[in-house]
Amino acid sequence: MSDLMTAGSGLQQTVVNMGPQHPSTHGVLRLIVTLEGEVIADVKPDIGYLHRSVEKIGENRLYQQFIPYTDRCDYVGGSGNTQAYVLAVEKLAGIEVPERAQFIRVMLAELNRLTSHLVWLSAFGVDMGATTVFLYGMREREPIMDLMEMVTGARLTYSWFRIGGCPLDLPAGFDARCREALRHLPGRLDEMDVLFTGNPVLQVRCQQVGILPPELGVALGASGPTLRGSGVPYDVRRAIPYEIYPKLDFAVAAQPTCDVMGRYLVRIEEMRQSIRIVEQCLDLIPPGPVMTKLPRAFKPPAGEAFAQVESPRGHFGVYLASDGSNRPRRVRLRAPSFANLQAVPYISKGWKLADLVAIVGSLDIVLGEVDR
């Protein structure tokens, strides 16, 4: 806790409204901040401004028709959402996915993790006032988005995975272009490390700020870099492996410091690990089919299933209930940002209003998945 805690100091409390339109709240998030002077006494997040009742819509769509909706939840890292949904449907219906399709899905999900973390880095920098890193991050993202466009036709919301695999094989020349795109990235990440991570202003603003104790993080259901920045090495790809992750060699990034800086360093390290994973996939991918054919009138048996992936924001879960018809009875999307955002009141008390920007930025929330 900050030694600037002044609760009980006798200062009058002021209530300040941050959002829902605000450049630093990363979407339509409203924070009702109770201040004593400049020190935060309480924060109440108010969400629901982007609620589009996606779960209700899912009850009136065919299983295949729901796929584009999954991308729009966490719209920055959409592949993770779609992957979790198709994995859940495949589990429900007992569908086996060809190995080549699994490699392609993992590769695209990891490339999406890279673009998502680069967006986070850019936005986090801008929130801190370091505007240079914003365009550095966006520049590094462009070759990867060109790769995704080459494969899927889209730059951000791909809606490309299908129940049973992938709709198409990788285009010719993908291997060479992918290696080329990733070749420069580690060097550029080092550059950004020098420019940004090593910056004394950033270090003062991020070190020891917004401490999330590991037991509290686990009890709140926080996951992803938010939890791994508190030293808990819980990564769905390692703990509950899915697709072909058991065949890949990568390290789970975790930091013991529990502060904003810890969460920051976890994401930088995850980017480096994602590059490793994509290169391994390019080396190991086998030839073969990319799709398991499904009956045209796809009706999974009655029952329930759940699946989860490690999205760029954490544990993204999907729970499906089927009544045997061609539409789901229940589609539940468990968004990591929803649980991570719950931590904000616990970890920002005693800090200043400007620190709140760093703290919320370090959780890397996307309101599309918070509100659905």
Place this chain on the structure above:
Amino acid sequence: MSEGEQLQSPPPPELSPTVEELESRFPQAVTGGWEQDGVLRLEVAAQGLLDLCRELRDAPEYAFDFLADLTACELDGLKIVYLLFSIPHSRFAWLHLAVDGERPAAPTLSEIWPGANWFEREVYDLFGVRFEGHPDLRRIMLPDQWESHPLRRSVPLEPLVYPPAGGMEVGQRDSLLPSEPGGEP
């Protein structure tokens, strides 16, 4: 798979000593269950649920410290679905609590897993389930003035008439703001 071929349903799960032990120790809370592929599925009831959950969280052989999901589903009747995960043991516990369809209510788990707070608010908002003992049970996604619980089956999937936007009247106070010191303005 050719068109018209039936998809095979999964084989029935095997009997489990864990479920039997929990049934004998918490006879009111645990009414059934099975174990398959590392998932401990339990049918539970509200009576004694808190003691069961505390045991599932604290006992070292269970150690379900992470509340992965808390939601509701209206398949055959309304039920609350809890998905617990044990980070030390890498396994899931999947609890299903049947609740009354007319006046759905369940005990809150927010004292055991603080993360349940917002998940229960969401289930209250979208399904109308009242969580007894919840510290702050109010809507989370929809505006406070909204009148229906949209994810219930009784609310139609495609409305014929769109309801009012749920906006505030002039002069109405935002329920989240504290009242002015010294009384109403």
